[in-house]
Amino acid sequence: MIAFAELLERLVLTPGRLAKIALLRRYFATEPDPDRGFALAALTGELAFQAAKPMLIRGLAEARTDPTLFAWSYDYVGDLADTVALMWPAKPTNQPAPGMTEVIQTLIATPKTDLPDIVAGWLDASDASGRYALLKLITGSLRVGASARLAKVALAELAGGRIAPDEIEEIWHGLTPPYLPLFEWLEGTAERPDPAGAPVFRPLMLAQPLEPPDFAALDPAAFRAEWKWDGIRAQLVAMPGGRRVYSRGAEDISNSFPELIEAMDFHAVLDGEILVLRDGVVAPFADLQQRLGRKVVGGKMLRDYPVHVRLYDMLFDGAEDLRALTFDERRVRLEAWFARTQPARMDLSAMIPFQTIAELSEIRDGTRAASIEGLMLKRANSPYVPGRPKGQWWKWKRDPLSIDAVMMYAQRGHGKRSSFYSDYTFGLWREDGELVPVGKAYSGFTDAELVQLDRWVRNHTTNRYGPVREVERGMVMEIAFDAAQRSNRHKSGVALRFPRVARLRWDKPAAEADKLETLMNTIENLSH
Amino acid sequence: MKHFDTPHPEAWLRVLPDGLFCEPGGFYVDPVRPVDRAVITHAHADHARPGHAHVLASAETLAIMRVRMGVDRAGTVQQEQPYGQVLTIGEVRVWLQPAGHVLGAAQVAMEWRGSRAVVSGDYKRAPDPTCAPFEPIPCDVFVTEATFALPVFRHPPPEAEIAKLLASVALFPERTHVVGAYALGKCQRVIALLRRAGWDRPIYLHGAQMPLCAEYERLGVPLGDLRPATVANKADLAGAIVIAPPGAIADRWARRLAEPVVCLASGWMRVRQRARSRGVELPLVISDHADWDELNATVDEVGAPEIWVTHGREEALIHEVAKRGVRGRALRLLGYGDEEEDLPAQGEAA
Ligand SMILES: [Zn+2]
Ligand SMILES: [Zn+2]
Numbered sequence: 001m002i003a004f005a006e007l008l009e010r011l012v013l014t015p016g017r018l019a020k021i022a023l024l025r026r027y028f029a030t031e032p033d034p035d036r037g038f039a040l041a042a043l044t045g046e047l048a049f050q051a052a053k054p055m056l057i058r059g060l061a062e063a064r065t066d067p068t069l070f071a072w073s074y075d076y077v078g079d080l081a082d083t084v085a086l087m088w089p090a091k092p093t094n095q096p097a098p099g100m101t102e103v104i105q106t107l108i109a110t111p112k113t114d115l116p117d118i119v120a121g122w123l124d125a126s127d128a129s130g131r132y133a134l135l136k137l138i139t140g141s142l143r144v145g146a147s148a149r150l151a152k153v154a155l156a157e158l159a160g161g162r163i164a165p166d167e168i169e170e171i172w173h174g175l176t177p178p179y180l181p182l183f184e185w186l187e188g189t190a191e192r193p194d195p196a197g198a199p200v201f202r203p204l205m206l207a208q209p210l211e212p213p214d215f216a217a218l219d220p221a222a223f224r225a226e227w228k229w230d231g232i233r234a235q236l237v238a239m240p241g242g243r244r245v246y247s248r249g250a251e252d253i254s255n256s257f258p259e260l261i262e263a264m265d266f267h268a269v270l271d272g273e274i275l276v277l278r279d280g281v282v283a284p285f286a287d288l289q290q291r292l293g294r295k296v297v298g299g300k301m302l303r304d305y306p307v308h309v310r311l312y313d314m315l316f317d318g319a320e321d322l323r324a325l326t327f328d329e330r331r332v333r334l335e336a337w338f339a340r341t342q343p344a345r346m347d348l349s350a351m352i353p354f355q356t357i358a359e360l361s362e363i364r365d366g367t368r369a370a371s372i373e374g375l376m377l378k379r380a381n382s383p384y385v386p387g388r389p390k391g392q393w394w395k396w397k398r399d400p401l402s403i404d405a406v407m408m409y410a411q412r413g414h415g416k417r418s419s420f421y422s423d424y425t426f427g428l429w430r431e432d433g434e435l436v437p438v439g440k441a442y443s444g445f446t447d448a449e450l451v452q453l454d455r456w457v458r459n460h461t462t463n464r465y466g467p468v469r470e471v472e473r474g475m476v477m478e479i480a481f482d483a484a485q486r487s488n489r490h491k492s493g494v495a496l497r498f499p500r501v502a503r504l505r506w507d508k509p510a511a512e513a514d515k516l517e518t519l520m521n522t523i524e525n526l527s528h
Numbered sequence: 529m530k531h532f533d534t535p536h537p538e539a540w541l542r543v544l545p546d547g548l549f550c551e552p553g554g555f556y557v558d559p560v561r562p563v564d565r566a567v568i569t570h571a572h573a574d575h576a577r578p579g580h581a582h583v584l585a586s587a588e589t590l591a592i593m594r595v596r597m598g599v600d601r602a603g604t605v606q607q608e609q610p611y612g613q614v615l616t617i618g619e620v621r622v623w624l625q626p627a628g629h630v631l632g633a634a635q636v637a638m639e640w641r642g643s644r645a646v647v648s649g650d651y652k653r654a655p656d657p658t659c660a661p662f663e664p665i666p667c668d669v670f671v672t673e674a675t676f677a678l679p680v681f682r683h684p685p686p687e688a689e690i691a692k693l694l695a696s697v698a699l700f701p702e703r704t705h706v707v708g709a710y711a712l713g714k715c716q717r718v719i720a721l722l723r724r725a726g727w728d729r730p731i732y733l734h735g736a737q738m739p740l741c742a743e744y745e746r747l748g749v750p751l752g753d754l755r756p757a758t759v760a761n762k763a764d765l766a767g768a769i770v771i772a773p774p775g776a777i778a779d780r781w782a783r784r785l786a787e788p789v790v791c792l793a794s795g796w797m798r799v800r801q802r803a804r805s806r807g808v809e810l811p812l813v814i815s816d817h818a819d820w821d822e823l824n825a826t827v828d829e830v831g832a833p834e835i836w837v838t839h840g841r842e843e844a845l846i847h848e849v850a851k852r853g854v855r856g857r858a859l860r861l862l863g864y865g866d867e868e869e870d871l872p873a874q875g876e877a878a
Binding site: 009010012013014015016019022023026065066068069072073076077078079082083086087089127128132418419420 | 678679680681682684696699700787789798799800801803804805807808809810811841843844847848851
């Protein structure tokens with residue numbers, strides 16, 4: 001656990017991608033099996049034990065610490081696991097610090113009720129950084145800014161350039177912790193593990209943003225156009241060995257979409273967009289958000305937020321790999337497969353006919369439906385290549401919209417912002433002079449602006465509700481967003497997509513901020 | 529045996545706007561504004577202010593004050609006082625004892641009519657190769673700092689922190705490790721610790737660190753091969769360790785170095801969030817102040833039935849010692865803690 005704790009400490013604070021990879025590579029190169037494999041599983045979120053609740057940590061702290069000092073310390077540090085890790089009054093023990101493998105295997109095998117005593121013993125035997133790693137591991141909150149992808153890049157480096165990260169990606173979901181065959185392959189002592197019929201993930205092909213200097217040079221005849229839908233890009237994998245829905249980041253999100261899994265009674269790998277669809281109409285992204293991150297989806301959820309997949313591409317037809325074919329050839333195969341299979345809960349992404357780029361530009365500007373983010377341009381002869389190959393696929397997003405809104409509430413942020421008021425609820429004026437909240441923004445400002453905003457919030461607080469402060473109506477923020485949609489679930493009757501702070505309008509009096517009605521009119525215009 | 533009419537220190541040590549005043553001696557300890565007669569614990573700017581008429585301090589403290597503020601401003605009359613040597617000022621017996629904080633740092637012990645108070649100034653208990661170790665003095669009132677008086681602050685052994693730094697230099701040999709360390713005390717301690725860990729290559733210094741390093745060497749603390757870190761020798765700085773003021777590690781000066789790894793040597797670095805909010809990639813928990821355990825152990829060791837807390841997290845320390853029957857009093861002295869480690873990370877929550 002000591003080496004893993006040290007790795008975590010550094011990953012948490014290291015901003016550079018290359019530096020993170022170097023730290024991970026050193027860890028994988030120097031730690032023994034099966035410790036390094038379990039660490040890999042921990043970092044990539046592949047560990048199969050049920051996470052303990054924060055209550056467990058709180059209980060441990062209460063049993064060992066002075067409540068007044070604990071309260072002051074927690075208030076100072078801001079994070080429960082961190083506070084306990086730092087202030088834990090260790091009882092002297094002869095036990096060595098627990099090893100990674102011991103910890104993981106115990107967590108998998110131990111009933112919840114026995115955990116507190118075991119964990120207390122581990123905490124006694126560890127130093128502060130070991131305790132931090134343990135508590136984060138136990139509560140399943142190991143977000144350390146090291147994506148699963150970085151871990152795979154570091155693993156590929158272990159193989160000294162013989163193996164590409166994407167080759168690891170393609171077998172990843174056929175492997176289980178502690179990944180002994182994977183390490184043997186990387187170190188050249190065994191063949192590549194064969195995923196056989198396992199439902200593994202294949203890295204997605206992604207698009208580059210299209211900027212004005214690029215589109216002038218595009219040859220319209222060489223490209224195909226489709227709508228860019230505002231849902232979740234996903235890969236559907238149905239193989240003899242199982243069915244999976246993956247996010248574009250290779251995360252297994254099957255649990256969130258049981259009805260899709262049920263509909264995948266075929267053998268294919270498909271690329272598409274998950275959307276909530278009612279009577280053929282795409283619902284706001286906020287509706288789809290209701291379906292995300294759930295371990296179990298209840299019947300009401302399934303009825304109220306029915307999901308659907310709009311298919312963009314086909315990677316495998318049965319066992320046949322289509323990725324080397326051109327986009328046009330794959331599209332023919334996709335259409336034929338679709339006609340033959342008639343899968344439930346799926347349809348084909350429509351191809352948009354056009355003659356010139358100028359015509360396409362008009363089409364893009366003309367469509368303001370909130371469920372459409374813009375256009376996708378795909379080179380007709382592009383093979384399906386992982387990553388963002390230059391000049392193959394382009395995304396052509398619509399220009400953002402903006403409003404001048406008034407800050408109403410501020411809340412402390414998470415992670416590195418936990419000491420700042422960094423999450424802002426903003427509102428617009430209603431006809432009757434009431435300010436109505438329309439959304440929340442967490443980003444778009446610089447670090448220096450964050451410090452200013454934080455100070456402003458502290459000096460203009462009118463009320464406190466737990467972590468939330470209500471503020472004077474005095475701070476106008478220009479909020480940019482990608483789309484707006486009517487919504488009955490919001491008090492204002494409107495839901496914004498991707499709201500973020502575009503500018504702080506220190507200059508603007510709150511009374512001159514925008515009216516809710518103006519935003520509503522914009523929505524009317526957009527939907528026509 | 530104490531006489532029945534031994535006065536309580538409250539009767540002769542007063543908190544005035546200018547600082548802590550010893551009435552029967554007619555002097556202040558670490559006054560925050562110019563006064564006629566001052567006893568100075570150590571040369572950090574919040575304790576040693578310029579412009580006093582008469583200054584009593586250790587020879588090292590006076591020497592450092594002269595470097596920092598100029599010969600004239602360090603006191604019209606400067607009286608050097610060796611550790612342990614008793615002197616009578618007015619009706620008060622006064623002596624200095626090492627505080628283990630920085631070179632020259634002293635506790636001020638005062639005795640009047642059988643009543644003894646000790647003003648510790650800033651102090652620490654961990655060994656420091658650049659200064660004399662803290663010596664506890666039994667007393668009736670112990671006047672203590674409380675900079676790190678929360679149980680989350682437990683400073684690990686500094687050698688382990690230096691080992692982390694050297695491991696990082698080995699892992700990233702093409703990058704420059706820029707260590708933020710306060711110019712007085714921390715900088716020289718980090719250098720001395722690096723030397724003890726076997727780092728005999730040149731250590732590069734930001735311009736602001738040079739004068740006090742030179743003064744430490746003159747006062748008999750060897751620091752090895754020190755060189756100026758300038759843009760001109762950027763190539764030499766790849767793989768090197770550079771020490772700079774904490775305020776300079778994240779600014780443009782540091783960014784001109786080779787892919788800098790930003791490090792900061794401070795007790796605040798114990799809390800990850802503080803490191804993050806300052807953009808520190810490698811926190812080094814090295815402090816010249818007592819941590820939670822050291823504060824408590826020191827209170828027990830001096831055996832004072834009462835402590836007065838000058839600055840820091842006084843409520844936590846007073847709460848904790850009360851459990852052991854020790855009375856605590858917060859002096860709320862203004863003007864302390866605005867230098868070096870006493871200063872929490874910028875932008876930190878109030
Ligand atoms: Zn000091
Ligand atoms: Zn101080």
